[in-house]
Structure formats: C-alpha cells, structure tokens
Amino acid sequence: MNRVKVLQAWLWCVSLWSCWLSHAIPLDCKDETGSLIQCTSISQEKLLDRVIQHAELIYRVSEESCTLFEDMFVPYPLHALRNQGGTVCHTKPFPIPGSKTEIQQISDKWLLHSVLMLVQSWMEPLIYLQTTLNRYDDAPDALLNKTKWVSDKLLSLEQGVVVLIRKMLDEGILTPSVFEHTLTPYDEPSPEIPESVLRDYNLLICFKKDAHKMETFLKLLKCRQSNKLSCLSY
Amino acid sequence: MYLSVYVNNNIYKLRGPHFTGCRSREQETFRCWWSAGIFQNLTEPGALRVFYQTKNFLSEWQECPDYTRTVKNECYFNKTFTQIWTSYCIQLRSVRENITYDEACFTVENIVHPDPPIGLNWTLLNVSRSGLHFDVLVRWAPPPSADVQMGWMSLVYQVQYRVRNNSHWEMLDLESGTQQSIYGLHTDKEYEVRVRCKMSAFDNFGEFSDSIIVHVAQIPSKESTFPTTLVLIFGVIGVVILLVLLIFSQQQRLMVIFLPPIPAPKIKGIDPELLKNGKLDQLNSLLSSQDMYKPDFYHEDPWVEFIQLDLDDPAEKNESSDTQHLLGVSRSGSSHVLNFKSDDDSGRASCYDPEIPNPEDLASLLPGHSGRGDNHPLVSRSSSSIPDLGVQQTSEVEETPIQTQPAVPSWVNMDFYAQVSDFTPAGGVVLSPGQLNSCPEKKKEEENEKKIQFQLVSDGAYTSENTARQLSASVPPSPGPEQGYQTFPTQAVEGNLWNGEYLVSTSDSQTPYLLPEAPPAPILPPVSDYTVVQEVDAQHSLLLNPPSSQPAICPHSPNKHLPAMPTMPMGYLTPDLLGNLTP
Numbered sequence: 001m002n003r004v005k006v007l008q009a010w011l012w013c014v015s016l017w018s019c020w021l022s023h024a025i026p027l028d029c030k031d032e033t034g035s036l037i038q039c040t041s042i043s044q045e046k047l048l049d050r051v052i053q054h055a056e057l058i059y060r061v062s063e064e065s066c067t068l069f070e071d072m073f074v075p076y077p078l079h080a081l082r083n084q085g086g087t088v089c090h091t092k093p094f095p096i097p098g099s100k101t102e103i104q105q106i107s108d109k110w111l112l113h114s115v116l117m118l119v120q121s122w123m124e125p126l127i128y129l130q131t132t133l134n135r136y137d138d139a140p141d142a143l144l145n146k147t148k149w150v151s152d153k154l155l156s157l158e159q160g161v162v163v164l165i166r167k168m169l170d171e172g173i174l175t176p177s178v179f180e181h182t183l184t185p186y187d188e189p190s191p192e193i194p195e196s197v198l199r200d201y202n203l204l205i206c207f208k209k210d211a212h213k214m215e216t217f218l219k220l221l222k223c224r225q226s227n228k229l230s231c232l233s234y
Numbered sequence: 235m236y237l238s239v240y241v242n243n244n245i246y247k248l249r250g251p252h253f254t255g256c257r258s259r260e261q262e263t264f265r266c267w268w269s270a271g272i273f274q275n276l277t278e279p280g281a282l283r284v285f286y287q288t289k290n291f292l293s294e295w296q297e298c299p300d301y302t303r304t305v306k307n308e309c310y311f312n313k314t315f316t317q318i319w320t321s322y323c324i325q326l327r328s329v330r331e332n333i334t335y336d337e338a339c340f341t342v343e344n345i346v347h348p349d350p351p352i353g354l355n356w357t358l359l360n361v362s363r364s365g366l367h368f369d370v371l372v373r374w375a376p377p378p379s380a381d382v383q384m385g386w387m388s389l390v391y392q393v394q395y396r397v398r399n400n401s402h403w404e405m406l407d408l409e410s411g412t413q414q415s416i417y418g419l420h421t422d423k424e425y426e427v428r429v430r431c432k433m434s435a436f437d438n439f440g441e442f443s444d445s446i447i448v449h450v451a452q453i454p455s456k457e458s459t460f461p462t463t464l465v466l467i468f469g470v471i472g473v474v475i476l477l478v479l480l481i482f483s484q485q486q487r488l489m490v491i492f493l494p495p496i497p498a499p500k501i502k503g504i505d506p507e508l509l510k511n512g513k514l515d516q517l518n519s520l521l522s523s524q525d526m527y528k529p530d531f532y533h534e535d536p537w538v539e540f541i542q543l544d545l546d547d548p549a550e551k552n553e554s555s556d557t558q559h560l561l562g563v564s565r566s567g568s569s570h571v572l573n574f575k576s577d578d579d580s581g582r583a584s585c586y587d588p589e590i591p592n593p594e595d596l597a598s599l600l601p602g603h604s605g606r607g608d609n610h611p612l613v614s615r616s617s618s619s620i621p622d623l624g625v626q627q628t629s630e631v632e633e634t635p636i637q638t639q640p641a642v643p644s645w646v647n648m649d650f651y652a653q654v655s656d657f658t659p660a661g662g663v664v665l666s667p668g669q670l671n672s673c674p675e676k677k678k679e680e681e682n683e684k685k686i687q688f689q690l691v692s693d694g695a696y697t698s699e700n701t702a703r704q705l706s707a708s709v710p711p712s713p714g715p716e717q718g719y720q721t722f723p724t725q726a727v728e729g730n731l732w733n734g735e736y737l738v739s740t741s742d743s744q745t746p747y748l749l750p751e752a753p754p755a756p757i758l759p760p761v762s763d764y765t766v767v768q769e770v771d772a773q774h775s776l777l778l779n780p781p782s783s784q785p786a787i788c789p790h791s792p793n794k795h796l797p798a799m800p801t802m803p804m805g806y807l808t809p810d811l812l813g814n815l816t817p
Contacts, residue, residue, distance in 0.1 A: 056388070063435040084289075084321050084339040098317030100262050100386060209319055212343065212435070219385020231384050 044167050048225065051160040052218045055115075058153050059211040061146050066204040068143045073136070073197045082205055089206035090125070093117065096213060103216070104231070108224065111217045112165050118210050119158045126151045129203055132196060157214075251282055251326055251335040254307075258346045260379040261387055261433075263316050265302070266309045268326050268336070276328060283329055284309045289321040289339075318342045348389055348431050348440040349377035351412075356427065356448050359415060368421055368450045373413045374429050374443065388434040398424040398447070410434070421452040 042050075070079060096114055097103055106114070130147050133139050165171060223231035250271040258264035266284065270276045284298040298309035309324075323339040351374040359369035372393055380387045393414050394403040406414060419425055425448040432439045481488060655666035769777040 060435055080339075083341065083344045096319070098320045099313060100316075100318075100381075101313055104384075208435075209341075213319060215388070216385060219388075223384045227383075 044164075045225065047160060047164060047167070048218070048222055051157065051164060052215070052222055054153055054157045054160065055211070055215040055218050058150055058157065059208070059215045061150050061153075062204070062208040062211045065143055065146045065150070066201075066208050068140055068146070069201060069204055072138070072140060072143070074201050078198075078201075081201065088202065089209065090121070092121065103220065108221060109169055111221050112161060112169065115214050115217050116158065116161045116165065118214050119154055119161060122207060122210060123151070123154055123158075125203060126154065126207070129200060129207075132200055135196075251276055251328070253324065253326055253336050253338050256324070256338070256340060256345050258316070258342050259349055260381065261318060261343060261346050262313050262381075264311050264342055264345060266298075266311075266324055267305075268307050268309075270307075279306075281328060281330070282307075282335070283327050284324055285327055286311075286322055286324045288317065289323065295325065316342055343433070344436065345438070346387070346433050346436065347438045348387065348433060349379045350441045350443040351375060351377055351391060351429050351431055352443065354427065354429055354443050354446050356446060358450060361421070361450065361453070365453050366421055368419055369415060369417045370419060370448055371413060371415050372427055372429070375412060377431070377440070380431075389431045390434045391429055391431045392439070393427065393429045394442075395425050395427040395448070398426050416448075419448065419450070421450050424449045 066082070070082065074081075094114075094117075097106065126147065130144070130151065133144055133147060220231065250273055252269060252271060254267045254269050256264055256266040268282065268284065270282065276282055279301075284301075285295040286298065287293060287295045298311075299315050300310040300312065302308040302310050319341065321339055321341050323337060325334050326336040327334050353375035354372065355374075356370045356372045359371050361368040374391070376382045376389055380389055382389055388410075390408045390410050391412070391414075392408055393406045393416070395406075395416060396403045406416070416427070426445040427448055428442045428445040430439050430442045652665040654663050656664035658664060771777055
C-alpha cells in the first residue's frame with residue numbers, strides 16, 4: 001500500500017514538474033545569424049517607454065524632413081499647405097477620432113491597434129518616397145538620410161507594438177494587415193510646379209500628422225498604465 | 235479685399251473684412267477673430283458671419299458654434315467642435331450681400347500657442363572662488379491648461395535672461411524638462427529671467443511668463459587675494475634659497491660639470507713624481523725602455539737615423555759637426571776628433587756610449603801615457619738602472635785606460651768648464667783655479683772636498699761629480715795649493731771631464747773609495763782637477779787634455795780665471811782674492 005501511494009505521489013510530482021517545465025522553458029530566441037541565444041527579457045513598462053521614444057523620434061524626424069523639403073522645393077506661397085494638414089492623405093480602414101474626449105474614450109486595445117495600423121500603413125509609402133526623392137537633382141543628403149532612417153525605425157516600432165499587443169492584450173497577431181494604398185500619382189500636371197513636388201510634399205505632411213497620432217496614442221496609453229484616473233477623467 | 239488709396243502721395247493699403255487670427259491654447263479649443271476693416275457699415279454684430287467646414291467628412295458649411303458675447307468679433311469653438319488632425323476651413327461672409335470676404339484653412343495643432351509656464355523660481359548653484367560669478371538653477375511648471383501628463387501636448391521650453399534694463403535678451407537652448415541652469419552670471423548685477431514654451435515639432439511659441447529677478451551680492455573677499463601674493467613671494471624666496479644651498483653643497487660637482495679640468499700631460503708608465511724629485515736617471519731608463527717612443531721619433535724624423543758624421547774624411551766636408559766646433563778641432567787632418575755618431579739613441583744612449591775612436595788616435599791625443607790601470611775612474615759608466623746619486627757608485631765605475639796625448643791642440647787649453655770647488659754660505663759658487671803654468675783653465679781645487687756635498691741632478695750618463703768628488707774626497711791637497719789639483723798616482727792626467735765627469739787624481743794616502751790601489755805617484759806634471767775630454771778611445775775610455783808644460787799659449791778663454799792663486803785658505807775664494815785674480 002505504501003508502495004502504491006509513493007508511486008502515485010511520484011507520478012504527480014513528475015507530471016507537475018513537466019507542466020512546470022513546459023511553462024518555464026524559455027522561448028527559443030534567435031539572433032540575426034539564426035543561432036539560438038538566450039532570450040532577453042524586458043518589462044512591459046520599459047518596452048512601452050522604448051516604444052514611445054521611438055514614436056517621438058520618428059515624429060521629430062518627420063517634421064525635420066518636411067521642413068527640409070519645403071525649404072528646398074516648395075515655393076513660399078504654398079507653405080500654407082502645411083498648415084492645412086495636407087490636401088489628401090490616404091484613407092484608413094477605420095477612422096480615427098480627433099477630439100480629445102473621443103480619444104480618451106478609446107480603449108487600450110483600440111489604441112494599440114490604431115498605432116499598429118498607422119505604422120503598417122506607412123511602410124510602403126516611405127519606401128516609395130525614398131525612390132522619388134532620389135530622383136531629385138539637388139535633394140539634400142540630410143533629407144535622404146532622414147527618410148531612410150525613418151523607414152528603419154518604423155520597422156522596429158512595429159515590432160515593439162506587436163510585442164506590446166501580445167503582452168498587454170494577450171492576443172497574437174494572426175496575419176499582418178495589408179493595406180491597399182490609395183496613394184495614386186496625380187495625373188493632373190501643374191504648369192508651374194512639378195506634380196511630384198506637390199505629391200511628395202503632401203506625403204511628408206501626411207506622414208508627420210500620422211506620426212503625431214502615433215505618439216499621442218502611445219503617450220495616452222502610458223498615462224493610463226501609470227494613473228488611470230487622471231488620464232481618463234477630464 | 236484690398237483697396238489702394240492715394241492720400242498725399244502715400245499709398246495706403248486698405249483692407250476689407252478679414253480674419254485676424256485663430257488660436258488654440260491647449261489643443262482642445264480654439265478661437266478665431268476677424269475685423270470689418272474699412273467697411274464701417276459692417277461693424278454691427280451679425281453683419282458678418284463665420285462658417286466653417288471640416289475637410290474630413292466633406293461636410294457642409296456650418297456656422298460658428300459660439301460667437302463670444304464678451305469679446306467682439308470672436309468665434310469660439312469648444313471641445314466638441316474641436317478636432318485635431320483635421321483640416322478646418324473658415325469663411326467670413328456677409329450674409330446679406332452673400333459675399334465671402336475671407337477664407338482660411340488650418341489644422342488645430344498648427345495653431346496651438348501654449349500658455350506660459352508658471353511657478354518660475356531660481357536657486358543658487360555655486361559662487362566662483364573669486365566671488366565674481368555665480369550659477370543658478372531656474373525651475374518652472376508647465377501651464378496648467380496643457381495636458382502634458384496625458385501626453386496630449388509635448389511641450390518644450392525656452393529660457394531667456396538679461397541684465398536688468400538692458401535691451402538684449404540672452405536665449406538658451408530649448409529644454410524639454412522643467413528646469414535649466416544658467417552659468418556665468420555676474421555678482422552685483424540684477425538679472426531678469428523669463429520662460430516660454432511651445433509644442434514640440436511645431437513653431438508657435440506661447441507668451442512669456444512673468445520675469446523674475448536674480449541677484450547675488452558680491453562677497454568682499456579681499457583677504458583671499460592677499461594670502462596668495464604672500465604665498466607666492468615666500469615660495470619664490472624658498473626656491474631661491476634652495477637653489478643657493480644646492481649650489482654650495484654640490485660646488486665641487488658643479489665645478490666639474492661646468493668647468494671640466496684640463497687633463498695634465500701624462501706619459502704612460504711614468505710617474506709624475508719622478509719628474510718632480512729629479513730622478514732623471516730612472517726616467518731616462520724608463521724612456522729608453524719604451525719602445526714606442528723610438529719608433530715615434532723615427533717616424534717624425536726619418537732622416538735622423540741616416541745622419542752620420544764622417545770625420546775620417548774631413549776634407550770632404552765643408553761643415554763639421556758641432557762637437558768639432560766646440561772642441562776647436564782644426565780641419566787640417568787632425569784625426570783625434572771625437573767621432574760622434576748621431577745614432578739612434580738621439581742623445582740618450584749616446585751619452586752612455588759614445589763611439590770610441592781608435593786607440594792610436596787616442597794615444598796621439600793624450601800625452602804621457604802612463605800606462606793603464608784598472609783603477610782609473612776615467613769613465614764611470616752608468617748602466618741603465620742608475621740608482622740615486624746619493625749612493626756612491628763605486629761599483630759601477632769602470633776604469634779605462636787613459637792615454638795621454640803627445641800633442642796638445644790649441645783648443646785644449648781652452649777652458650769650457652770650471653770646476654766648482656765649493657759653495658759659499660751665502661750661496662755663491664766657488665770655482666777652483668786652473669794650472670799655474672798653463673792658461674787659466676784650471677781652477678783651484680777645493681781641499682776639503684769631503685765637506686762638499688753635491689746634490690747634482692744628473693741622469694745616468696753623468697756620474698758624478700759627486701762620485702768623482704768622493705774619489706778625491708779623502709785625498710789631501712796636492713803639493714802646492716796653487717796647483718790646486720789632485721793627481722792620480724799612476725798617471726799624469728788632468729783635464730776636464732767631458733759631460734761633467736770628474737776626473738780626480740788622488741793621492742796615495744786617501745783613496746778609500748774608488749782607487750783600489752794606487753802606486754805612488756811619480757812626479758807628474760800638475761794635473762788640474764778637471765780636464766777636457768778630447769776623445770774617446772776604442773775601449774771607451776776618455777782621452778783627456780794633458781796639462782801643457784810649455785808656456786801656455788793662452789788663447790782667449792771665455793773663463794778668465796786666476797792665473798795664480800795665492801795662498802788659498804781651504805780653497806775658498808774670497809771676493810777680494812777674486813778681485814786680485816781677475817785680470
């Protein structure tokens with residue numbers, strides 16, 4: 001009888017231990033070369049901070065690129081376009097509210113998904129922008145470098161947001177969303193100003209706006225993580 | 235709508251109704267203002283209306299939601315009507331006339347001018363050591379209307395400061411935090427500090443905050459400068475003292491370093507003490523033993539070794555050797571010339587070993603060859619290792635036969651040397667007189683020669699006046715003080731010794747040193763104490779100048795000494811006697 005009990009206890013232990021092992025085994029992490037390395041862990045707060053830093057940087061660089069382009073290629077009377085927030089920006093799958101009250105009412109899930117959607121929507125247009133900027137004769141190197149840099153940072157931002165979604169929302173991204181880009185080249189040539197200039201200028205303005213959106217959403221999320229009361233109520 | 239009006243040649247641009255501006259303070263509401271312009275009939279309220287449209291939804295034009303009652307010509311959009319990231323277009327219309335006077339499009343975030351920061355204060359960071367400068371830390375709080383905490387607005391700040399009542403403001407860099415340090419402010423000056431903010435990545439600054447006054451009184455710190463000068467002065471004095479002490483303590487070393495001593499001349503192997511004490515014979519032996527010196531001499535003067543005085547054939551030569559001149563040798567075939575060969579020794583060994591002429595020649599030179607004896611210290615040779623002169627060199631004295639010379643050349647009578655017989659107490663030298671019957675060439679001999687102690691400096695070649703003196707030290711004075719000589723018992727030789735060698739003829743009674751045996755001296759012609767060495771025979775003996783029995787042909791002698799000497803007390807020559815003697 002004792003033997004049976006001992007055996008049962010031992011079996012329980014073994015099963016429990018295996019369960020625990022299955023949860024405790026670290027994930028397989030692979031570095032760039034593909035070899036297995038120990039996964040680096042980071043807290044959720046730190047990850048959110050880093051994501052916010054990325055968004056802030058992207059926003060500032062987008063503003064600088066816009067200014068550079070404007071000074072170089074856009075005649076002065078058309079600078080007012082900037083204040084107008086761009087003539088046409090490509091539409092999003094779902095609208096994003098603009099008022100503070102509405103935004104405050106957005107849930108975390110929607111915030112994160114909105115950010116992710118924004119990031120993914122701009123990946124291709126930025127690559128397109130790089131190619132068009134290279135066609136300009138006297139495009140400043142700073143502008144080209146900034147555009148390239150922003151493209152790279154967007155990728156890492158996307159990765160961060162994906163991880164955040166997985167951690168905060170406990171859901172995985174099943175399929176990366178593919179957006180149909182409504183950015184079509186204008187067919188109306190402007191007599192005085194090349195159409196590409198207007199197009200690119202508009203693109204830069206729209207990108208700056210969307211970068212601001214990303215930053216705002218992420219900061220709101222951060223606020224909610226730290227102190228929910230002060231962020232929601234107003 | 236613009237109108238250009240000329241008034242007194244000035245163009246005034248007059249404008250119709252237009253928007254004067256739109257602003258948002260916190261990115262949640264915004265306001266717009268307009269003006270009627272020159273159209274005064276439109277100033278009444280309601281004449282002009284504002285319509286807006288949001289481009290997002292392509293909605294229709296809506297009228298201003300709220301015309302502010304308190305403020306004229308202001309349209310206020312509250313939170314519900316404010317959306318960011320949306321383009322707004324507003325129009326100023328006169329409904330009655332259905333004219334749109336002005337239109338503007340914008341997005342709200344581009345018209346945000348934040349409120350000024352609040353709570354500006356400063357704290358002192360530090361004061362410089364001199365008390366002239368100080369640093370402060372300025373702090374503020376973001377405007378309460380801006381929701382920075384939520385992240386709705388990201389603000390950056392700019393601090394400006396100036397000296398009070400100055401017109402120029404110093405601007406610092408943009409700061410995203412809520413504090414900033416100001417460095418390098420002067421004490422005793424009042425500063426004004428203010429701050430303003432704007433949204434990051436946007437260009438619209440808000441209003442400035444209220445200025446604060448920053449002032450730090452200067453602390454009188456005259457004492458701090460005073461000790462520094464004192465310390466400096468003392469430090470310099472201390473360093474100077476140290477240097478002086480160092481110099482004095484290390485004087486020797488410093489002298490060596492700065493003024494290196496000039497090396498004294500030194501010959502390898504030779505002790506400078508030898509030169510000082512006059513040990514010339516030792517030195518000479520050393521020098522002769524040095525092989526290195528001989529070749530040097532050869533190399534310098536290669537012709538020297540080939541010099542050879544051929545005296546056998548004097549007729550050939552027009553010039554004769556110096557020695558011949560000295561000796562007064564006639565050129566007419568006198569064979570009894572000293573044949574000196576300037577050999578390799580260059581005067582050193584030649585002193586030792588002059589070439590001995592033929593015995594026959596020598597025999598012809600000296601008269602009265604009385605035979606030979608082994609005990610004639612004609613020549614005292616010195617070997618290479620000559621001891622000190624103080625030691626009697628009895629053992630080294632050789633005897634050479636002396637051959638008299640039958641014929642006396644005229645030069646024989648010349649006196650080249652005067653024998654020093656004594657030293658006066660005053661330090662004068664007393665010379666002995668010569669022969670009576672001969673030319674005054676001999677000097678009176680000192681009779682108490684043993685009292686005389688010579689300390690002659692000579693090398694090995696010269697033996698010895700001392701030695702020779704000692705030879706005759708114990709010899710009693712020869713008969714006849716005027717003769718003043720001492721003769722050898724077995725010979726009738728007199729003459730001056732060449733090279734200072736002293737030939738003494740001693741009597742029988744007192745010959746303790748050198749003469750082993752001396753047969754009783756026959757009556758000899760008076761032999762002077764010194765004689766001139768005329769020649770050296772084959773056996774290396776000196777042939778001396780014989781005393782002349784004839785009435786001397788008295789050539790002019792450079793040494794005119796006493797022809798005759800009256801009674802000479804003990805061989806001293808007194809000055810009055812000298813006066814008598816001098817011709």
